[in-house]
Amino acid sequence: xxxxxxxxxxxxxxxxxxxxxxxxxxxxxxxxxxxxxxxxxxxxxxxxxxxxxxxxxxxxxxxxxxxxxxxxxxxxxxxxxxxxxxxxxxxxxxxxxxxxxxxxxxxxxxxxxxxxxxxxxxxxxxxxxxxxxxxxxxxxxxxxxxxxxxxxxxxxxxxxxxxxxxxxxxxxxxxxxxxxxxxxxxxxxxxxxxxxxxxxxxxxxxxxxxxxxxxxxxxxxxxxxxxxxxx
Ligand SMILES: Nc1ncnc2c1ncn2[C@@H]1O[C@H](COP(=O)(O)OP(=O)(O)O)[C@@H](O)[C@H]1O
Ligand SMILES: [Mg+2]
Numbered sequence: 001x002x003x004x005x006x007x008x009x010x011x012x013x014x015x016x017x018x019x020x021x022x023x024x025x026x027x028x029x030x031x032x033x034x035x036x037x038x039x040x041x042x043x044x045x046x047x048x049x050x051x052x053x054x055x056x057x058x059x060x061x062x063x064x065x066x067x068x069x070x071x072x073x074x075x076x077x078x079x080x081x082x083x084x085x086x087x088x089x090x091x092x093x094x095x096x097x098x099x100x101x102x103x104x105x106x107x108x109x110x111x112x113x114x115x116x117x118x119x120x121x122x123x124x125x126x127x128x129x130x131x132x133x134x135x136x137x138x139x140x141x142x143x144x145x146x147x148x149x150x151x152x153x154x155x156x157x158x159x160x161x162x163x164x165x166x167x168x169x170x171x172x173x174x175x176x177x178x179x180x181x182x183x184x185x186x187x188x189x190x191x192x193x194x195x196x197x198x199x200x201x202x203x204x205x206x207x208x209x210x211x212x213x214x215x216x217x218x219x220x221x222x223x224x225x226x227x228x229x230x231x
Contacts, residue, residue, distance in 0.1 A: 001025060006057075011045070038206060078150055079148065092125065092128060092129065099144060133166075211224055
């Protein structure tokens with residue numbers, strides 16, 4: 001459903017990605033792992049139209065989305081949870097959820113529905129989002145990306161700054177989501193976690209894919225992991 005083909009992309013005017021190709025199939029969880037500064041976030045931003053793609057192409061559900069505006073890419077059916085979450089602290093939990101759905105009754109229903117998946121958000125619906133813990137804010141960021149029912153969820157470092165019990169809960173909900181047919185593309189420095197929950201993975205180093213394959217097989221290759229990852 002997603003094809004990234006030989007993408008070159010830059011950040012702040014400097015080239016970061018030099019020819020990255022990856023695919024995500026329907027209902028699959030795909031991980032991109034790699035150490036800090038290797039270009040993982042830049043790759044997600046290039047996909048979402050937030051970093052300039054200087055060469056190569058990206059297509060989603062058979063349509064070219066290279067160079068499209070972020071809102072057009074979102075409307076095509078990709079939900080995005082950025083690194084650092086992008087939560088508005090002064091808005092309530094519900095107001096944050098309403099940001100990604102159309103105004104009116106249908107939008108409110110979609111925001112209410114996504115709270116069913118994450119009951120803690122229902123309990124704190126009218127609380128300021130800034131009063132949630134880091135992990136709860138991560139859950140909110142995921143719920144907000146899911147409210148418009150995307151076909152692909154893109155999530156950057158979901159375990160960062162999240163307490164272990166919530167990391168587990170979020171991981172389980174991503175697996176459940178993929179079982180329901182929503183694809184997930186996730187980026188993680190925590191390779192052990194990412195390889196555990198994904199079907200396939202790519203290792204990114206200095207803007208290039210240096211290895212890829214079935215996650216369970218990569219996880220068994222200790223030499224590969226110590227060469228390229230923080231374990
Ligand atoms: N705002 C920015 N402007 C310029 N360069 C940046 C910016 N943010 C990150 N970079 C550089 O881009 C490279 C890749 O960063 P990033 O994609 O954030 O890596 P990762 O997500 O794997 O940690 C790094 O060398 C980093 O220093
Ligand atoms: Mg990053």
